[in-house]
Amino acid sequence: MNFLKGTKIYSIITGSCPVCQEESMYKESNPYKLSQTLKMQERCSHCGTKYKIEPSFFYGAMYVSYPVGIAFAVAAFVISNLIFKLGLIPTFLIISGTMIAFLPVILRLSRNIWINFFMHYKKEEHSS
Numbered sequence: 001m002n003f004l005k006g007t008k009i010y011s012i013i014t015g016s017c018p019v020c021q022e023e024s025m026y027k028e029s030n031p032y033k034l035s036q037t038l039k040m041q042e043r044c045s046h047c048g049t050k051y052k053i054e055p056s057f058f059y060g061a062m063y064v065s066y067p068v069g070i071a072f073a074v075a076a077f078v079i080s081n082l083i084f085k086l087g088l089i090p091t092f093l094i095i096s097g098t099m100i101a102f103l104p105v106i107l108r109l110s111r112n113i114w115i116n117f118f119m120h121y122k123k124e125e126h127s128s
Helices: 008-014 059-082 088-101 103-118
Strands: none
Touching: 008 088, 008 103, 059 103, 088 103
C-alpha cells in the first residue's frame, strides 16, 4: 500500500493523518471496538495537525456517509442478486446485514473522506 503514499486515497483507506500520513488519526486501530470507533487523537504527534478544525467539524461526515453506505449496499446487491441470483427477500436481508456489519467501517471511511476535503498532504522536505 506504500505505493499510494502521498495520495488522498492512502489517507482515506488507512485513516492516517491527511497532512503527513505518518500515523493513525484514531486512538484504536480496530473500528469494531465499538466504544472506541470514533475516538480520535486531538493532534498528529508527528506533524502537529489538529484534526477537529472547529467544534462539530465531523458532522459534515454524515453527508459523506450516505453515498458510502449506498456503495456498500449496491455491492451487496450486485453480489447477492446479480452474481448469486438470490431472490428479493434474501438479497434484502444480505443488504441489511451488510449495512449493520460494516457500519463502523462506513463511519470511519466517511470521516476520513470528510477531513481529506479540507486538508492536503505535505511532503516533508529534508535539508542536506
